[in-house]
Amino acid sequence: MPSENSELWRRARRARDELAQRCLEYEDVSLIDIAYAAAQDDEPEQIVLRIHVRDGWMNAMPQERVAFPEQVDGFPVIVVPGQYHLS
Numbered sequence: 341m342p343s344e345n346s347e348l349w350r351r352a353r354r355a356r357d358e359l360a361q362r363c364l365e366y367e368d369v370s371l372i373d374i375a376y377a378a379a380q381d382d383e384p385e386q387i388v389l390r391i392h393v394r395d396g397w398m399n400a401m402p403q404e405r406v407a408f409p410e411q412v413d414g415f416p417v418i419v420v421p422g423q424y425h426l427s
Contacts, residue, residue, distance in 0.1 A: 352387050355413040359389050366406050368397035370422050377418070389415050392422025 352374050360372045371392040376385040391408055398421050409417055 348387070351413060352389070352415055355415045356389055359391070359409070359412050359417065363391060363406075363408060368394045368406065370394050370424050377416070387415060389417045391417060391419050392424070393419055395421070395423050
């Protein structure tokens with residue numbers, strides 16, 4: 341992670357930790373991390389919090405899924421598939 345804006349990264353880590361406290365208890369959540377969102381055209385990269393979810397969440401009907409927050413401390417939250425296994 342770049343150090344050019346260490347306060348921004350400190351905030352991002354605190355937001356990630358808060359999100360982890362709120363969401364890691366759900367069995368369909370496998371990981372929570374910080375990443376850059378894919379840049380769109382001329383927009384700068386944006387820091388986002390990612391919730392990696394197992395196949396069960398992805399395959400469930402929308403009304404059966406656990407609802408996650410859209411943002412934490414101003415950082416957008418995105419959901420990505422992430423069914424991880426030890427190899």
